[in-house]
Amino acid sequence: MFGYYVQLGVRSLGRNPWLTALMVMAIGFGVAASMITYSVFRAVSGNPIPEKSERLHVPQLDNWGPQHARSLGEPPEALTYTDSTALWKAHQARMQTIFYEVTLSVIPEHGGGSLPFNVSGYAATGDFFQMFDVPFLYGSGWSQADDEGHADVAVIGRSLNERLFQGANSVGREINMRGHSYRIVGVTDQWDPKPRYFDLFSMFTVNGMGDASEIYVPFSKAIDLKIDTGGRNSCGGASSLNAGWDGWLHGECVWISMWVQLDTPTETESYREYLRNYAAQMQQSGRFAWAPNIRLRNVTEWLDYEKVVPPESRISLIVALGFFAICLINTIGLLLAKFMRRAAEIGVRRALGASRREVYLQFLIEASTVGLAGGVLGVLLTTIGMFGVGLIFEPQIAKLAHLDASLVLLTIVVAMAATVLAAFYPTWKAAQVQPAWQLKSN
Numbered sequence: 001m002f003g004y005y006v007q008l009g010v011r012s013l014g015r016n017p018w019l020t021a022l023m024v025m026a027i028g029f030g031v032a033a034s035m036i037t038y039s040v041f042r043a044v045s046g047n048p049i050p051e052k053s054e055r056l057h058v059p060q061l062d063n064w065g066p067q068h069a070r071s072l073g074e075p076p077e078a079l080t081y082t083d084s085t086a087l088w089k090a091h092q093a094r095m096q097t098i099f100y101e102v103t104l105s106v107i108p109e110h111g112g113g114s115l116p117f118n119v120s121g122y123a124a125t126g127d128f129f130q131m132f133d134v135p136f137l138y139g140s141g142w143s144q145a146d147d148e149g150h151a152d153v154a155v156i157g158r159s160l161n162e163r164l165f166q167g168a169n170s171v172g173r174e175i176n177m178r179g180h181s182y183r184i185v186g187v188t189d190q191w192d193p194k195p196r197y198f199d200l201f202s203m204f205t206v207n208g209m210g211d212a213s214e215i216y217v218p219f220s221k222a223i224d225l226k227i228d229t230g231g232r233n234s235c236g237g238a239s240s241l242n243a244g245w246d247g248w249l250h251g252e253c254v255w256i257s258m259w260v261q262l263d264t265p266t267e268t269e270s271y272r273e274y275l276r277n278y279a280a281q282m283q284q285s286g287r288f289a290w291a292p293n294i295r296l297r298n299v300t301e302w303l304d305y306e307k308v309v310p311p312e313s314r315i316s317l318i319v320a321l322g323f324f325a326i327c328l329i330n331t332i333g334l335l336l337a338k339f340m341r342r343a344a345e346i347g348v349r350r351a352l353g354a355s356r357r358e359v360y361l362q363f364l365i366e367a368s369t370v371g372l373a374g375g376v377l378g379v380l381l382t383t384i385g386m387f388g389v390g391l392i393f394e395p396q397i398a399k400l401a402h403l404d405a406s407l408v409l410l411t412i413v414v415a416m417a418a419t420v421l422a423a424f425y426p427t428w429k430a431a432q433v434q435p436a437w438q439l440k441s442n
Contacts, residue, residue: 027374030327032381043400048193053299062293064236078254093260099124101231121215123222139171139186154182157214336426371419375412
């Protein structure tokens, strides 16, 4: 019987073709608008590291005081060199890393007419790779001993490895950057988490989006070589000009990001207390003239605090869902007209013994065929609409929106489910047809 109802549903698409076309278009346009905006919302609001998001934390410390604190008394988003290195050397967390963005000039090994070119990446401590689950194509990251020994080592990205070594295993080879030679210890596989949760402070990270990193060098070596930050820094209103390298390092400008891995609530609370005590020590030493003001946020809390999901994405999604709801309301009216035109047919079927349940089943299946047709149209319109996402959103965000198999399936499922839901009232009205009255009137 189910197959028979499906056949009836397919045939019903040809009945009242204008009504059918209007319903398919309403559902198609509504679901396409929703899926286009959802694809953007999905890209920017997903959990980039779900298996660790509750264990990775960002320590924040107020080194500027209440007069320069961010809104609602929030500490700066990054740390000074003094604080970050002090916290890192204390090693109060199971794993921890400090890093800042660098841009280095790569000098090709054999010359041959190849010109130096710039690459961006991070000066980081060794735990960076394990904490953020960076995948490796060859080799691995460096050790804590390399950090402490200020080793001349580097990790390069897959694209840089292909550019310099044609994709071969380059572990153990040398790379010259900014006139200094580094021994390559690892080559990362493609790694570009979206949003880039671990570095929302960088000037190259817009709304958590940015290009993949191509180079990583030890933090201690970068400081030795006086490699300046290639990212953002903030001095809380104080001038950092003419401070010199040592003045810059020991000033109150924030430019270094720090993450710690705390695997249990007990460890988290213990580290929070340590951070509070550290701030209290700074107050006692006279460096801070205010009470300790610290934060310790995990990944999801950090993304919320940094407002990574752009407001236009939320607004667009709400508007699109509202448009889809209006389309469904119109579809209810069209389905009601379509079904009630067949009151005589329903009366005959009921007189021949069809139950109301069977009437429900028949018309809901017919509605699902309309939803399927609307879903197919929605997929087509969503594909076309993807080319226009850049007109609404920033390029870094727009390029993340794409149509994949899961979105195609979701588009069709949503279209069918929404149409079946919209069909309940028209179907209920159709099932109320009185057979005797219909037979008399016809």
